Amino acid sequence: MKKRKNLQNLMYLPALGLMIVFIVYPLFRGFLYSFYKWNGYSQNMVFVGFKNYLDMMGNQFFGIAFWNTVLYAVLGTLLQEVLGIAFAIFLNSRFTGRIAVRTVIYLPVIISALLIGYMMTFLFQYHYGVFNEILQWFGMKPIDWLRDPGRGRIIISLVTGWHYTGSSMIIFMAGLQNIPDMYIEAAKLDGATKWQLFSRITLPLLQPAVASTVLLNMVGGLKIYDSIVSLTNGGPVQKTNSLSTLISYTYFTSEKAGYASAIGMFQFVFIFIISFFINRYFAGKEVEY
């Protein structure tokens, strides 16, 4: 028995090895670099202690990127949760073409975020963009949609939310399958309205699915990178940057690898804390009837 357990434990080793090589070790090195002034490619590094962290706290571009990241995560998650549940409920009943509709809604998920962003620029670009062409058909002036940082942030959030709605939908559909029909039927017999069915039966019993999707969507939103690169490249004037795009810009363009590592460490701790509180919040929310 013990021998069998030891053998089973050995099965973890490859996965553990990969995690150590590709996650733990780079994280450790990044943590070390955050205490150095380094341009990212020289063989020489200068130890500066906590200077990178102090500089980060006082930097306007960091502040902008931080609040942008929070916005992208919250707005994107909200959109994915609402649309995901709506689509899941809609597709939970049988009708002709249900599988096709489900596939089409899920399709964006399998396309890379970078490509999605490039595709979306054809909608929003000033010259020959789809939306501006429509405006001009109606005799209106074209709008530079991504010129205004506020508008750009909303567009990024909407695109990201739309992109990953399909994956939330699938998780919610699985959750809906686990709700026994007898609860719904019993509630209907008691005269419950559609809204009451949803709010008192379906949603409470979907809490595990909601917990999973909120966690995944929030973490994904807090790490957002590809769609920003392709839509706005962090502009105008670095005002739509997320923490991830700021890290990339700081490391490769500004050649401040140590400072970028400090931002990376901050992002890691921030996501860890958010994940902890999300898990804690939803831990007590599970319902059983």
Added chain:
Amino acid sequence: MKKNMRKMWAVLLTVVMLGSILVGCGNNSGEEAPENVQQENPEAADNGTKEEDAGGEVAESGEASKTDTETSGNISMAVTYADSNLDEFKNIISEFEKESGVTVELITPASEYESVLKTMMASNTLPDIFMTHGWSLRRYSEYLQPVNSQPWFGSMDKALEPIMADEDGNVYALCVSTSVSGVYFNGDALKKAGIEEPYSIVTWKDFEDACEKAKAVGLVPIAVGGGSGSGQFSSIFGGIAPTLWTDAGAKYDLADVLLNGSFDSDTYVTEMYEMIAGWLEKGYFNEDCLTLDFDGASRMLGSGDAAFMLRGPLTIAHEAFPDADCGILPELASIDGAKPSFRLGEGNAYGVWKDTANADACWALLEYLARPENVERICALGTDYPAIEGVEAVDAFGYGIYAKAVEAYGDNLQYDNLFDRKYLPSGMWSILGDSLSMVFESPDDVKPAVEVFKEGYIEKYEESKGN
């Protein structure tokens, strides 16, 4: 009834979701996209640009050089070329391989070249040969072997030595072409605006007059592709600033104060930014200057919708509109009587890694590339002109337009190195772009933009002094 409603919603949902994917899939620019081309940039390849991922292969990081060169006659080479330029360069390499018996593995990260090279540098696992794209001295010299002892060294353009040589006179790359920065124009657009002779534009005042004329006939006077990253603005800064501060006969003589760290940003940067803000307020720039990418701005110039561009190269414009009468002017003089200037930099330059295990094969390849017939072919890949004496790459588009400008201006020209390389502390490039882009965003108040420049200049200057 309910089933029909559900079906209707299902169909609508499908159409909307499919439509939102498919509508973004077409090219809505109204033009046939040319093959993606390398953007040969003498100042720096713009990181995070979103013009294109030009189909280059991601470098096989860290694996190529040492293992491969321990076997016979194999070397690795990283190049910035992509698509049609890469195809032509591969032909050159293939001919070298046939002649020498050396096998060359090309690494082609395309638009990610700089990031990939930096990663390789950090791990000290560089390819045997790599392109230095303007940074052979300031960035890559600690990883490269000096080339002074090579037989072709004497035939490299001496004008490049101030840019490429260190304090001991060591040069670290074979530079076969010189990159030229200036103001780019579309001659057909200027004719439409009533300017028959573009080379009559000598000062920024002449330039503003030309912009007014272009605007009057419905053209965009100056096309800017700010959507491709702050590097676009860094280039504009680097083109205008020296005409005000460091060129011979310029409005101010600030070369020394720039170099000794006492430069008064509040006065001089404010003045320059207010000049550019004035252009913005007069409507000289395209409305989407902050969101249009460089590709779009180039096409605007090439198609004749715009008269000028303050940043090159002209590769995309020329490939998309080969019949367009595009050309280059020098950076214009700030006052009457001063000479306009061309800014020179490394063009196509190749260095040998200091730790290569197959130096002989590397030098053989560089010797092959330095041959006049190959210098001509390499110059034709972009808009550069030859940096090897005795080679007159007349087939190269870039050489042609530069030669025309030099002939037109005659003695009324001066030359200098790239501004940020010579006069600013290292690491200022992104700060120039971040700062100037703030002016484009908020031309009413340039003070925050000046502050960004000032803080960055002081910080970088202190760093350069080891403080």
